[in-house]
Amino acid sequence: MSTKKTSLKDIAQKAGVSTALVSYVLNGKEKESRVGQEIAIKIRQIAAELNYQPNHLAKSLRSGKTHTIGLIIADISNPFFANIARVVEDEAKHNGYTVIIGSSDENADKSRDLLDVLINRQVDGFIIVSSEHSELQIHYLKDKNIPFVLLDRYFPEIQTDFVSTDHYQASYEAGVHLIKNGYRRIGMIAYDSQMFHMQERIRGYLDSFENNKLESKKSWLKQIRITNIENGVKEAIDELMNANEPVDSLLFATYSLAINGLKYINELKLRVPADLGIVSFGQAEVFELYQCPITYLKQPIVLLGKTAVELLVKKLKDNVNEPAQILMKAELIERASSESKPNSSI
Amino acid sequence: MSTKKTSLKDIAQKAGVSTALVSYVLNGKEKESRVGQEIAIKIRQIAAELNYQPNHLAKSLRSGKTHTIGLIIADISNPFFANIARVVEDEAKHNGYTVIIGSSDENADKSRDLLDVLINRQVDGFIIVSSEHSELQIHYLKDKNIPFVLLDRYFPEIQTDFVSTDHYQASYEAGVHLIKNGYRRIGMIAYDSQMFHMQERIRGYLDSFENNKLESKKSWLKQIRITNIENGVKEAIDELMNANEPVDSLLFATYSLAINGLKYINELKLRVPADLGIVSFGQAEVFELYQCPITYLKQPIVLLGKTAVELLVKKLKDNVNEPAQILMKAELIERASSESKPNSSI
Structure with a gap:
């Protein structure tokens, strides 16, 4: 023109x-x-x-690089991912990269579309929060030698670089914390998902009983469909609270589950922690402003995002290919929602 | 290869x-x-x-279209924009388009970088939530005949297509609502910004006094820097509450201002609405789960996002260029935080 x-x-x-x-x-x-x-x-x-x-295009044809990173997150409307996207952008900018974002809405087909679109638009590499059933896409990137780092979630059976929270350890600590504070009938509300991070969170919860020689009941673990969060959480809480021996505390496996649960707990006029102790994964403003401040597992968002960018940039710049698999610790932030039961003893 | x-x-x-x-x-x-x-x-x-x-690229070379929309939002870590991005994506997908997102962090330089990057990556068109001082970019897109629709914010002095909340009307209604419920010393916490949408929110607030023949004080309007939200909000609330005649209610011009304000109001152990009535722009889970449910101006997120995509797709498909400038009404959701004062009369 x-x-x-x-x-x-x-x-x-x-x-x-x-x-x-x-x-x-x-x-x-x-x-x-x-x-x-x-x-x-x-x-x-x-x-x-x-x-x-x-003329970015001309510049990149000379250098073979576009200085653009594709970031695929699992759900842009989830503050955890939105905040981590913000960190990735800031860190990328420091390193001279622009970030283009796509949101897969936890849908493998959509994530594949986004990868296609961004590969064709010549991003230099990817940072990916994987969705369920997206293993083939990861194999594809490996086969094509397209640089990428997985963020927050990974597939243990595929050899890739990743930066992730230690989901097992975090969940285990949450369970031990509740036990130590005198809770005995601890429920968990998690997703019905084969994703490894979710399996790890469940495993940590179960091990916190076993390693403390406490009995747990299968019915205390509720797994609900991500497509049915609102009703799923309500039904789960109803079942847990209407049982012969209702649970005395709840571990929410994600922020979205917690938000829905906390709303319903308000509706039921349950008192936290007197009627129900609470610990949740993820951080959110809501946890500070609830009827009672909520104990949560603080994921190292800034460190996760920064490290993912660092790893990717190192791959892009130096063509280094040492495998890097980094697990980071979540921090248990103790608040009133899980405080010691009056007559607690361990 | x-x-x-x-x-x-x-x-x-x-x-x-x-x-x-x-x-x-x-x-x-x-x-x-x-x-x-x-x-x-x-x-x-x-x-x-x-x-x-x-081979998307081959397909798009045939059709001259890439079926990709560039979405530039002002801040990905703000739930309002993250949620609207989700709507834009869903609606775009229905229309056969993939969305690539960039976040400008309310920074005109960054927004220009993103436009450059995405133009070079051949998106078919843009949906843009503009940042301050980005007028030249809009002129540039117009000069280049690159299709775009502005979302939520627009520049009244530039002839463009836009879909936006009627910010003036929303703010005016919030003021009238508080006055009707017996509040008289209504403070407003807004940004110190030349952006038209912010000026409109302030104008609506001021007119709600004037049109009801009530006196207002200049010192009731606090404008703070977006780079200094946390301290700015605290100082503003301190000044408003420590005045000889403290304000009896507060209108927050944005969600981020409200979150910071509500935290500080909790710290000060002020009771809502007895000590301070509250109305805020934007919707957030926090508003439901606060010590007292918060009255808010519900922006039509779904309709805004859908309409922006519809307008853009029409431009792209039919090459139609009728100007479309759409203002939508925000809905005042009345909750306990602004209920009638016991002795209210108007």
Whole structure:
């Protein structure tokens, strides 16, 4: 469509400044180089008038790199992923990369579409929060030698780089914490999912009984469909509370499960922790502003996001391929919702 | 890198099924066509083994379209934008488009980078939640005839298509609601921003006094820097509550301001609404789970997102260019946080 392409020099001449200055401004570096705001605005205005278009594509053809990272998250409307996306973006920017995001909505088909779209758009590499049944996509990336790092979730049977919370350990600690504080009939509400991170969270919960030589009941573990969260959580809580021996506490395996559970617990006018102790995975503003502050497992969002970017950038820059599999510890933030039972003893 | 490209036919032969069936499965349409899950998995496995890569680029070169929409939001870690992104994605998918998301973090430079990156990656068009000082980018898109629709925010001095909440009307109604319920010293905490939507929210608040012939004080309006939310909100609340005549109610101009304010109000052990009535823009789970349910202005997230996609898709498909400027009404959801003062009269 265009005739002659506008160069930085054209803009510099018209603005009466140096080409270097134009380059600084148009690359968003005016702050570092202390260019006055008026000059920066003038340069941008002239650039717009002259239809200047930075030629990323040409640059990347020369370098073979686009300096773009594709980030695929499992659900953009979940604050955990939205916040981690923010961290990935900030860290990528520090390293000179732009992030393009796609959300798979926990759907493997959608995640495959996004990968296709982003591969065709020549991102240099991927950071991926995998959805269930997406193993083939990971094999595909490996086969094609497309650099990627898995974030927060991984497939133990596939050799990949990943950065993840130690989901087993976190869940185990939550169980032990409740036991120590005098709770004995601890329920867990989790997803009905084959994803490894969810299996690990369940395993940690179960082991917290076993290693403390306490009995647990199968009926205390409720697994619900991700497509039926609201009703699933209600039914689970009804069953757990209407049993002959109702549970005295609950571990929520995810933030979304907790939100729905906490709403329903309010509706039922249950008192926390007197009627029901609570611990949840994930962090959320809600946990601070609830009727009673909620104990939660704080996932290391900033460290997870930063490390994922670092690993990927190292792969991209140095073409290094040492395997890196990093598990990080979640921190149990103790609040009133799981405080010691009055007559607790262990 | 590849030698001979794998075709759908190659996969069909190896799987012993029809090419049409392979196409269905690899385009994620097995549900509609009732293909058995086992066959679908087998087809995908063979596709992966044979290194099949769907050739979107070739397809788009034929059609001149990539069927990709670029969505630029102002801050991915804000649930309002994250939720609207989810709606845009769902609606785009219904229309056969994939969405690539970028978050500008309310920063015009970053938003320009994202536009550059996505234009070079040949998205068909944009949906944009603009950040402050990004007017030149909008002019640029217009000059280049790149289709776009502005979402939630627009520049009244630039002729563009947009879908937005009527920010003035919403804020005005919040003010009138508080006045009607007996509040007289109504404070507002807003951003110090030249963005039109923020100016409109402030104007609506001020007019609610004027049109009801009530006096308002300049000192009741606090405008704080988006880079200093936490401390800014605390200082604002301190000033408003420690004045000779403290305010009796507060209107928060955004969700983020409200979250910070509600935390601090908890710290100060103020009772809502007895000590302080509250109304906030935006919807959030927190508003339901606070010490007292919070009255809020519910922005029409689903309708905003859907309409933006509809408008953009119409532009892309029919090359229609009728201007469309749509304002939608926010709904005041009345909860206990702003209930009538015991001795209220108007």
